[in-house]
Amino acid sequence: MAYADLLPEEMRKQLIQRIAEGETAREQAIDVMTALQNHFGHMSDQAMLVASELLAMTPLELEELATFYNFIYRQPVGKYVIHVCDSAVCWMHGHESLMDHLLSRLKIRLGETTEDGLFTVLPVCCLGYCDHAPAMLVNRHIHGELTREKIDRILTRLAEEPHLPTGMK
Amino acid sequence: MYPQVLFANRKASRIATMEEYCRSGGYEALSLVVGKWTGKDVCAEVQRANLRGRGGAGFPAAIKWLGVPEEADYPRYVVANCDEMEPGTFKDRVLVHADPHMILEGMALTGYATGAEKGFIFVRPSYESSARILEREIQKARDAGYLGKNILGTDFSFEIVVHRSGGRYICGEATALLNALQGKRPNPVKPPPYPTVKGLWGRPTVVNNIETMANVPHILRNGAEWYQGLSRSSTSPGTKLFCVSGRVNGPGCFELPMGITLREIIEEHAGGLQPGCHYKACLPGGASTRYLTSEHLDVPMDFESVAAIGHRMGTAAIIVFDQNTCLVGATLNLTQFFARESCGWCTPCREGLPYLRDLLWRIEKGEGEEEFIPMMRAMCDQLWNAYCALAPGAASPVESLLTYFEDEVREHIRQKRCPFKT
């Protein structure tokens, strides 16, 4: 295992164990990629090769999955990935102006990462928090009833406390 | 206040514990049934109760279960669909956060009814908290002997695994979900064979929405008659979790009898429209249903009644629009959603939805032309010939926009701008 050796011993063992528990290795592909992306920051080509070895799938077979999903990042992302819901209910509740605010505050365009590598902003479809619209997800943690002020507060807190756990991206 | 069955233990601040669930009769159905009834008996009782699927199509659960051939091979599987990516829908999340063990018991019973010993809960990424809750509670149920090997000392065993999705709307479609779960590309697969014959790894597999499964323990414990009595409708028994969002004062998820009117849900339970807002339309069952106008406010919300007026109840997730919301813009947003979430398998959906989006976008931008209207109508019809139900669902808001709000569309075209934008 040439690439899998890039992982910490503990993590590698855990992943191998988890893969063995599934009915098939493939079944664990998303979990393994999610774990690797948390470890490497994103699913880099190298991370893809690690996953390929662990799961005994070809890189292409993994790419077929990785590029399908919203929550696997094949390009570098910031420490905090912000998914802003742009579906109907959030749209009705002013998602567009909030998005503008978020992006201008972070000085990036949609899909980009801030220069300090802290934030990436991506669009996402309905998050299932329509009762708390408008909503966004930061590393899979939900923030609802967003206002400009609330967004400012969240960003400030995250930027000031980089020791916060990054959680699952 | 109507009887609360699924939300009996719901609290504003926290999740019901296993003990609380048990105190309210939880896991009684399991001990009642397991080792005493046959799987067929369970199916029969659920069939008598006429439990209908809560994932959107309203298919009778027991009929689906009986689709598992008696002589079919083992292992068999049960999948609880907690993907819930239909815009406007959040009931599954609320249910997990209210009373997770109800889902677990429902799954175990579904497994018992169909001869499955392993279940998967398929959870979307934005519900990471639900996934963690479920994992934690599965462990508790296992420790208590409600799950795992030899449940309650019988020879029935049932394991539950939480499977996290990578996040895509199409993964909620049952056959696409099974592909996703197996680590394949989540394209739908047209039956036959049905998943109940050949599902996960070629084995019989039952896929139900988690709300559907959560009803099962109550039906078995209280009987079909009791269950029928919960409803105001003769064809759709039980209670239903209605999600209300949009321009209402009190958005949220409410457990109400099937057959309750749309008006009552919006005006009484969701607190009516926000100040200054008047009801214009709603989508009654998520993004893939047709707009209901104020003419329809008195329709009883159950599968048959909504179908009778040519609409679909879908997931019963009601998105309310007011007079100041541009429905061309809203429909454009919905179409954008479907175009982006199309799995890309079949032509109508992969290419037709971006086409519709483009037409709507031009209208909204003021570049619309008269001929777009018949084009869009025709295309909505054509989308019904797509491979799976995503594209027909996507056509629904567009088609009903043209049916009920053609004037609003024409006004965009005439004024060469969106009349709602100042």
Added chain:
Amino acid sequence: MPRIVIDGLEIEVPQETKVIDAAERLGIMIPRFCYLKSLGAVGACRVCAVKFLQGPFKGVQMSCMVDVQDGMVVSTTDDEAVAFRRQVIEWLMLNHPHDCPVCDEGGQCLLQDETVSGGHGIRRYKGSKRTYRNQYLGEFIAHEMNRCIHCYRCSRFYQEYCGYRDLGVMQIADRVYFGRFQNGQLESPFSGNLVDLCPTGVYTDIPARYKVRSWDLDRSPSVCIHCSLGCNTVANARYRTVWRVEGRYNEALGSEFICDRGRFGFGYTNQPSRPRQARVDSRSVALSDALKSAAEKLSRIHAASGPRAIACVGSARNSLETQTMLKSLCDGLGLPAPCFFVNSQTEKAVKRAVASLDERVAVSLNGVAHGDFIVAVGVDPLNEAPMLALAMRQAHRRGALLVILDPRPSFLPAPHVHLGFAPGELNGVLGSLVGKALETGDEGKLPPLHEDFLKSLPLESLFKAPVNHGEELDVVLSALQKSRRPVLVCGSEIVRENTPSLCADLALLMRSAKGQCGLFYVLPGANAFGGALLSGSEESSFMEVVESMEQGCTKALVLVESDPFLQFPHKDRLKRAMEKLELLIVLDHLPSLSAEMSHVFLPTSTLFEVDSTFINQEGRVQWSRAVHEGGIPMEQWTEGNHPPRAHGAIIPGQDFKAAGKVLEEIARNMGASGEVSLSDPRFRPGKGASPLEGAPGDRPGDGMRLIPRESSREPFSAREEYFTFGEDAGDSLELLLVEALFGTEELSAHSPALEKVEPKPHMWMHEQDASMLGFSQDDVIAMDLEGGVVEVRLKVSPSMARGVLVLPRHHRLQWQKFRDISVRVPHDRMRKS
């Protein structure tokens, strides 16, 4: 059989026929993009919509997704269906780049055809087009993703049908992308089919790219002659150049696919080094003069030293016309029978195989694909007959267990059990496998002769075998016991000469026990079958020809499209023997050492220049039509000028003839009858005419099976000799000279396209043999042999047989330094270099 009415026409079709296919039988071609019979239906493109008027389905449905059922009434012309199909085309064309003028698919593009036939002509869509980045997919296939209409044929073919895992489908929604993880050569040796499969120009083949327009091409039905399977093809030529070879559907073979060797191996016919000029004693002369001179010289020797002083050698790449003419020349002049094989052990095995085939058991490639248990003995499917590997994969997909009983490391694009035994052990292992599987239960039910044979099978030898195949063997045994349609596939290159007869006996035995059993041989060369039928008795082997040349008895040698230097184990010995000849006549279209040494050289046509006939390994006669008249390719003649500036009445480089015609004229000049006679009764299989008679139009499209109802060979007659176990290996390795996918086959070795992908020369050893000798992977090993030192890179494998040395006869490797073909290489003759 259900009946259906389509557009007012009624037809009865077999169960499980799709409506789209039923319509095709009626001559109604319903549009399709994703559907392909060989790949099955998936209903993705939605362009095959028709309206169901009566029957179990109603309304617009996809005709590829619905099986015909009684009572169905279908309209393909219904307004609703037509409108929907037109809409689908419009959708598909939204993002298409409309680059038909520069697209190589243009003119044979399904998308063009369906766009026109669907009635979509006016663009309404105002949005911008999606664009993609292309990938480098290797030396064969160019990628142009913007043209893609997402029919999913490529990824399904590549992964599901072929079992390769480096090309697939990525992304989602309207961004779906077909390609690889990263740029790189496609790994599948069947990748060329993407060119044929793709309904538009996403995949076009590089050798022909930007060279020709499809409507300018001359096309003709042809047959692939790069191995013995004889897959059907279409040849494409223009400007005196063959540009492209495509697959062609043959129902009996069961697919329209071909391998990349067959697709890209045609370069020999165009290459500048192809000898096109007749020569006599190193002087260039006209073919007619050379022919006269050849006849005169031969007559002189015939008169002076008698007919036995002349030897004729053909090959397995000869057409049947050539082989029969050679045979009739020899018969007419009283010469020894022609020899068609250089390796006499192979020759014996091939002859036994050919003699053993009969209608009761012989199956076609499609039969292999439908077997439920396939055991391949002494054959390396992917390397020797690539499409066989794909047929085996299809059997696997239908649930068959695949077993390969072969000493070589096994590469098969499907899960299989590989039992790596040495050639000498194969008979015993196979015999005991079948013996064990049939042992129980069936006694008494078999005819006595069969019963006896079953009893004679060595039940134990398999289990004594010195290899730890224990668990796998149990799996194999139980699958064979359960099997209802087993198929035995048997090679002829490295097996013992009696292995083919053993397989035939076992197939007959299993047939009586199970009701059905298939037998499928793989032979060395496109027309090895014809060669086996037409060559003389076993005594006249090529080795004897060599000895006779050495002794001076054979004074003249006629080589007909044959270069024995490629196969003969000892090059210097052969050269010395040939130098003693008074006359060496070589007929060929390939450059070779033999051609260089010849006194008279007579250029011959290739497959593409003359109608010709080949008999594949299952005895199927197939006809190939000339696609052009040949001549020096315009590109070479005009040095790339286009349009060509040189004009003249004579086509340069066209002074050649079909080898058979050359022989016929020599015979006539020598006073022999020159009449083609197919005297072997097997050429007249009862029904139908002799394969070389009749007008081309009358010939059956699927070819004509030339095998008797029952084989002439006495079955079960040779059982004792089957199971004598091989000699002890001692301190040596058994040499196996083998075929490789690319780089060994004679014709395709001259293809520039394949040269780019062929692997470097190498040889294989079991990893334990290697470590015992102190060698490891990638060491260069020097073998000190009779004819000098051979140096070659080593590859090791854990799963191949012990005690063997597997050496692909790579055309870049000067390996011909062995005393004999069946030779052992002593350990102490090998060292790391």
